[in-house]
Amino acid sequence: MASKTNPGNFFEDFRIGQEMRHATPRTITTGDVALYTGLYGSRFAVSSSDEFARQIGFDGAPVDDLLAFHMVFGKTVPDVSLNAVANLGYAGGVFGAPVYPGDTVSTVSTVTGLKENSNGKTGVVYVNSVGRNQRGEMVLDYNRWVMVRKRDENAPAPETVLPELPKVVAPEAFQIPKGLDLSAYDYELAGSPHRWDDYAVGEKIDHIDGMTIEEAEHQIATRLYQNTAKVHFDQVAATAGRFGKRLIYGGHIISLARALSFNGLGNGVRIAAINAGAHANPAFAGNTIFAWSEVLEKFEIPGRRDMGALRLRLVAVRDQRAIDFPLRNTDGKYDPKVLLDFDYTILIPK
Template sequence: MTKASRGNFFEDFRPGMEISHAVPRTVTTGDVSLYSALHGMRFPVQSSDAFAQSCGLRQAPIDNLLLFHVIFGKTVPDVSLNAVANLGYAECRFLAPAWPGDSFHARSEVIGVRENSNGSTGIVYVRSTGYNQHDDAVLSFVRWVMVNKRDKASPAPQGVVPQLADIVPGDELVVPASLDFSGYDRRLAGSTDGFDDYKIGEKIDHIDGMTIEEAEHQIATRLYQNTAKGHFDAVLQQSSRFGRRIVYGGHVMNLARSLSFNGLANAAFVAAINGGRHVNPAASGDTVYCWSEVLDKHVVAGRTDVGALRVRTVATKDVSCAGFPDPQMEEAASVLLDLDYWVLMPRFGESGRGDGQ
């Protein structure tokens, strides 16, 4: 009997199945630096201890998306090692700040399964939760993934498709304890635009682009201990429908978040991900651009220093976003990512003005 694992196939999953994922992971300042180097992250609260402390935090927290991908990576060997594609996300909530030096582990529950008509694959829905070393939940999200069957003739589990919320309600967003944006320095942050300066329906071309390098996307994926075969095994991928290694969708997500700094520089925290899908795969050599639209605004109850913007960010490959290509239109072949999420942003109005004038 082999001691090596080939991972779970579609017929191994059942609704209600609970999975405790290996291996616990401590995220260090070195990991944060590598993350920043790979994706160009430069949001000030996550970049500077001094800036974070001026906002009431004890130090610069771990970037929300770094936390998301570390927890996501924990789930891959059990959920998506034999995946054809990661299809989407929903109901992602960031529940508590994460700090360099914290250790994280993850658990998942299978909440739905559905065999595809081809009989060779199926869709698996899981709700995954990340915990710190104190077993405090720091993150929860749902994702669904297309997984190969081990044997096409194997009977499929009874189909269950979960009902998922379209958005995380604004009044359920978690504002980090002790956060105080009343002293937020706009000059150091790099933008004078705060919550009250954005209008619902406004679209922003983030202008800049980043080209994906083969080594960088693989290093990034290893940073999260994501073992999905399609990102690493060039021999295996020669016979796939892609013909070469594909980029982990989270790498594209991180590049889009970093590029969005030019236009959303004060979007200090990702508070929730309402939904997202990887419209097309990316490969090394593709250049990522993105644009964003403000979908909604939420005034945080009892706070004059912070508000939440609901943002849709669309990332494209090799196509400028000046024309705001829409994934539903004919330009869809150029679209990589369509992401709907909430960000926390300082307010600079008369009653919530930061000190960086």
């Protein structure tokens, strides 16, 4: 009798052009928003206050952009990364329609690249994933690549195909929410006086505050997103793995670092794009996360005088606040303290 359970896809199960319509659409509620706030302590006014959000043209407070990201991402895990060793990177991510409590998101992914690793035990799978709301509007379109185990190490390697991915999302590709107008932006209520013009390319911002990861918190967060990857939950499997303990979901670090970035970038009203990203090293319960940002570029928004965009490098490190130590060692590998190297773009009032 055929098994009724799903062991997840292994590397040899993927093929170029394969489309996966992921199960379990997710209706996002105010309860999810409250739990997300409790987990990360995000203080961005636009996702905290209906009245603030309405003043600048939203229908109400949209859910945090990264909460929407995690919900869209979580749908993909049972099909793409249930048997993953690690999630490796991101590129070409564009945020679309704002997500509000009551909206339902679902995700479809397409395999765009495959490359077996030299050890013959794993391979890298590239996918493009698109999340949509109940009206079919795109809420997030992004690319990621993940290292996945092989079921059979003797299975033949597929032809290597590497997708062409943009290094930076151009301003012309940003999806500015309909009605968004920052000319009436209230800087006092937002908690920061700093506008687009106040930031300079090359400037580094130490976000100062740290936050220690607790085992229970990251497991609650990962379950909130219905992310079923074994490496985050299964201590039996983790004990047999490389590190001997459960790994913190990489997205948990992104959300922690973004929440910490409020101190210095409090007027980042919306994430417009994810340009690139690397989970440089694994994180574990007990690590204390600090973050800093570097302004990589400043973009004018075509046709807009009320807002501009900042391309930022957000770096999260563990157990160390200093922002000027070399991120990579002499061998080119990330310093073990570096957890996240994230390149993204925010909209900010002028």
